[in-house]
Amino acid sequence: MSEKKTKRRDFLFTATTAVGAVGAAAVVWPMIDQMNPDASVKALASTEVDVSSLSPGNTLTVLWRGKPVFIRRRTQGEIDEARAVKMEDLIHPEKDEDRAKDPEWLVMLGVCTHLGCVPLNDKGDYNGWFCPCHGSHYDTSGRIRKGPAPWNMEVPKYEFVNANTIKIG
Amino acid sequence: MSDHDYRPKSKVGQWFNDRLPLLTLANHLTDYPTPKNLNYWWTFGGILTFCLITQIVTGLTLAMHYIAHADMAFESVEHIMRDVNYGWLIRYIHANGASMFFLAVYIHIFRSLFYGSYKSPREIIWILGIIIYLLMMAAAFMGYVLPWGQMSFWGATVITNLFSAIPLVGEGIVTWLWGGYSVDNPTLTRFFTLHYLIPFLILGLVVLHIWALHVPGNNNPVGIDIKKPSKDTVPFHPYIVIKDGFALLMFMIVFAFFVFYAPNILGHADNYIEANPMVTPAHIVPEWYLLPFYAILRSVPDKLLGVVAMLSAILILAVLPWLDTSKIRSAVFRPLYKQFYWILVADVLILGYVGAMPAEGLYLLIARVATAYYFLHFLVILPVLGFKEKTLPIPLSITEPVLGGSPNLAVARNKESKIE
Numbered sequence: 001m002s003e004k005k006t007k008r009r010d011f012l013f014t015a016t017t018a019v020g021a022v023g024a025a026a027v028v029w030p031m032i033d034q035m036n037p038d039a040s041v042k043a044l045a046s047t048e049v050d051v052s053s054l055s056p057g058n059t060l061t062v063l064w065r066g067k068p069v070f071i072r073r074r075t076q077g078e079i080d081e082a083r084a085v086k087m088e089d090l091i092h093p094e095k096d097e098d099r100a101k102d103p104e105w106l107v108m109l110g111v112c113t114h115l116g117c118v119p120l121n122d123k124g125d126y127n128g129w130f131c132p133c134h135g136s137h138y139d140t141s142g143r144i145r146k147g148p149a150p151w152n153m154e155v156p157k158y159e160f161v162n163a164n165t166i167k168i169g
Numbered sequence: 170m171s172d173h174d175y176r177p178k179s180k181v182g183q184w185f186n187d188r189l190p191l192l193t194l195a196n197h198l199t200d201y202p203t204p205k206n207l208n209y210w211w212t213f214g215g216i217l218t219f220c221l222i223t224q225i226v227t228g229l230t231l232a233m234h235y236i237a238h239a240d241m242a243f244e245s246v247e248h249i250m251r252d253v254n255y256g257w258l259i260r261y262i263h264a265n266g267a268s269m270f271f272l273a274v275y276i277h278i279f280r281s282l283f284y285g286s287y288k289s290p291r292e293i294i295w296i297l298g299i300i301i302y303l304l305m306m307a308a309a310f311m312g313y314v315l316p317w318g319q320m321s322f323w324g325a326t327v328i329t330n331l332f333s334a335i336p337l338v339g340e341g342i343v344t345w346l347w348g349g350y351s352v353d354n355p356t357l358t359r360f361f362t363l364h365y366l367i368p369f370l371i372l373g374l375v376v377l378h379i380w381a382l383h384v385p386g387n388n389n390p391v392g393i394d395i396k397k398p399s400k401d402t403v404p405f406h407p408y409i410v411i412k413d414g415f416a417l418l419m420f421m422i423v424f425a426f427f428v429f430y431a432p433n434i435l436g437h438a439d440n441y442i443e444a445n446p447m448v449t450p451a452h453i454v455p456e457w458y459l460l461p462f463y464a465i466l467r468s469v470p471d472k473l474l475g476v477v478a479m480l481s482a483i484l485i486l487a488v489l490p491w492l493d494t495s496k497i498r499s500a501v502f503r504p505l506y507k508q509f510y511w512i513l514v515a516d517v518l519i520l521g522y523v524g525a526m527p528a529e530g531l532y533l534l535i536a537r538v539a540t541a542y543y544f545l546h547f548l549v550i551l552p553v554l555g556f557k558e559k560t561l562p563i564p565l566s567i568t569e570p571v572l573g574g575s576p577n578l579a580v581a582r583n584k585e586s587k588i589e
Contacts, residue, residue: 032345035359041349061447066351068447114472115330117323118449133327133453134467135528150472 041065046169048161051105059121061110064168068110068118069156070129071166074140079103081127082141092151096141099155107158107166108142114149129153197383202402203409204389206567210280211387212416213273214379219417220270221375225368227263235315237361239354242317243443261432267309268435269424271458274302278486283510285498286388292490294381299487301374306483308367309456311360318440319450325352325360327453331466334476351446391567392499401567452527460524461517465543467528468536478540485547492547494555502561506554513546 047064051071054060059072074082082096083103100106110118110129117133124130125146126139136147143152158168175196177183186192234253236245249256278298281287287295314325329346333339348355386397395401403409427435435457439450455463465482469475485492500507520539526532 035348035355036345037347037349038355041353041355063446066349066353066446115327116333117327117453118447132449132451133323148467148470148472148475 046167048165048167050164051166052164056104062168064109064156069168070106070108070110070121070142070153072106074100074104074106078127078140082139082143085139085141085143089145091144094141094143094152096143099141099143099152102160105166106140106142107168108153108155111153112136112149113144113151113153114147119153199404199406201383201405202386202398203405204387204395204401204567205403205408206389206391206401207387207409207412208390209412209416210276210283211389212413213277213280215413216273216417216420217270217277218375219420220266220273221368221371223266224263224270225372227259227266228365228368230259231263232365235361237315237358239317239357239444242315242357246316258428261428265424265427265432265435267312268427268456268458269420270305271309273420274305275458278302279514282513283500284388284390285392285493285495285500287490288493288498289490290385291382291388294378295490296487297374297378297381299483301371301378302486303483304367304371304374306459308364308371309458311364311367313440313456314357314360315364316440317357317444319442319444319448320437320440320453322352322444322446323449323453324455325356328455329356331476331479334473336473353446388498389567390499390501391564392497392501393563393566395567454525457521457525460522461520462524464520464524464536465540467524468533468540482540482543485544489547489551493551495551495558495560496555497560497563499563502563503554503558504561505558509546509550509554513543516542516546 044065047062049060049062049071051060051073054071054073056073057075057078059070061068061070063069079096079100082100085096087093087095096103099108112119112131112133114131114134114136117131119129119131119136119138121129124137126137128140128142128145129138130136131138131147131149134148136149137145138149138153139145141152142155144150156168158166161167175193177186177192182192231249234245234249234256236242246260249260251257253259281295281298310324310328314321329343329352332342332346335342344350346356347353348359386395386402389395398404437454454460462479462482466475466479469478495503495506497503500510516539519535520543523532523536523539528536
């Protein structure tokens with residue numbers, strides 16, 4: 001037995017194991033994937049919001065995909081404050097110009113990027129939002145400034161359908 | 170009496186036992202030789218079995234009335250409380266039963282820590298116990314989500330979001346756990362399924378836990394190996410059965426106090442408000458039994474590291490048998506360990522307290538010191554102590570210190586032989 005010869009039986013053993021493993025994976029994947037968002041959840045992809053009643057300095061909160069979205073009509077003071085911030089002072093550097101294309105309107109997911117709570121409006125050390133769960137402070141552009149949250153509040157895909165209506169998603 | 174020698178007296182019993190040796194098993198369980206010096210801290214195994222069965226029975230009956238749907242769950246729980254015959258009683262037993270379960274399991278765990286029950290040859294019993302504890306936390310968390318109140322919803326949101334701390338795949342995992350883009354109906358139905366499944370997994374693990382226990386036999390307050398059966402043991406029935414039974418009765422008095430006089434004191438008032446994805450309650454706290462770990466999570470200012478610290482705090486227990494380098498089991502003979510043990514108990518209680526407080530100012534500072542000490546205890550103090558500590562002389566048998574009345578072995582042995 002100096003040389004181990006591959007026998008017919010070795011081939012059958014390897015082939016059976018390989019086919020069995022592929023078969024098992026093919027059965028396991030549907031069991032795992034069934035937990036992902038289903039077609040009916042994905043169908044609720046966009047929502048239209050009438051913002052005509054919103055006056056400067058106020059925030060409208062709407063539900064999109066089960067999550068709150070903040071639509072804030074910012075005052076000139078808030079815009080100036082957000083734009084005056086230096087990039088090096090930010091934990092997650094993003095220009096306010098990139099977050100709010102129309103400076104008057106800030107649209108973002110009202111979900112703290114730490115563990116998903118809804119931050120409170122007009123609170124915190126930076127006049128923006130404050131998360132009551134674990135104490136994250138956001139500025140008037142929804143950028144994280146202090147606390148455990150790692151990122152700025154997310155800006156979803158949105159557009160103005162007309163002067164009074166925003167389509168989110 | 171060896172298990173293999175057992176033979177039922179009746180002909181029918183013999184016929185049955187030859188085909189399925191259940192009677193041999195029953196005989197093993199009743200005759201099982203138990204150290205005769207077990208104190209009341211050893212009665213919590215039996216109490217925990219009672220807790221598990223109580224949760225399964227009350228849970229099954231609640232499931233006959235509960236509706237796992239985001240639009241109906243909250244109302245169906247109120248329906249159980251107001252309309253279902255004795256629904257209030259069954260639900261209060263189930264809800265407070267979870268707290269009683271954790272109360273008992275913490276006593277059980279800290280008993281192991283004091284008497285060194287996790288050490289060789291009982292590492293597998295200990296690790297099975299830690300897995301049971303993890304499953305208990307999962308079951309308790311998912312059960313708390315089912316009433317679909319504000320704390321249910323936001324507790325579920327915060328805990329599932331812990332997985333988003335994982336780099337790259339975190340967000341995908343959270344979406345997968347939710348079955349959507351937020352905690353919603355698909356989350357509720359799968360939590361209900363898993364909440365139903367886990368107790369039976371725990372039951373299976375409890376069987377293994379007891380099986381593994383019956384191989385080396387019980388540890389005991391003196392922490393020495395004993396011959397079994399011998400003068401140092403008594404049969405499980407009736408001696409331990411009656412002692413466990415008495416302790417269980419005392420425990421049930423405490424249990425009944427909560428169920429009948431303070432059924433909501435361990436809960437949170439916000440959970441009687443229906444879940445609202447638009448508003449987070451001002452102050453989110455988990456149930457009391459998770460508070461120490463919650464304090465550890467919040468004491469770390471980084472998201473990923475906070476989650477890692479919290480998980481490590483639990484998983485570090487699984488490797489405890491190898492972190493503790495001392496050969497002596499019982500803290501009775503370890504004067505230094507005994508002191509560090511009580512400091513650890515205080516440390517965990519402090520963590521629990523600051524976990525319930527807002528994470529700011531002095532509370533945050535205390536949480537950070539207590540978190541650091543928790544890891545220091547397991548990673549530095551325990552390994553070093555095994556080499557540095559001067560332990561007290563241990564007796565040769567359980568009987569010896571009682572009959573000898575002194576740690577002097579020669580005198581004790583002499584006296585023992587005279588009595589014989």
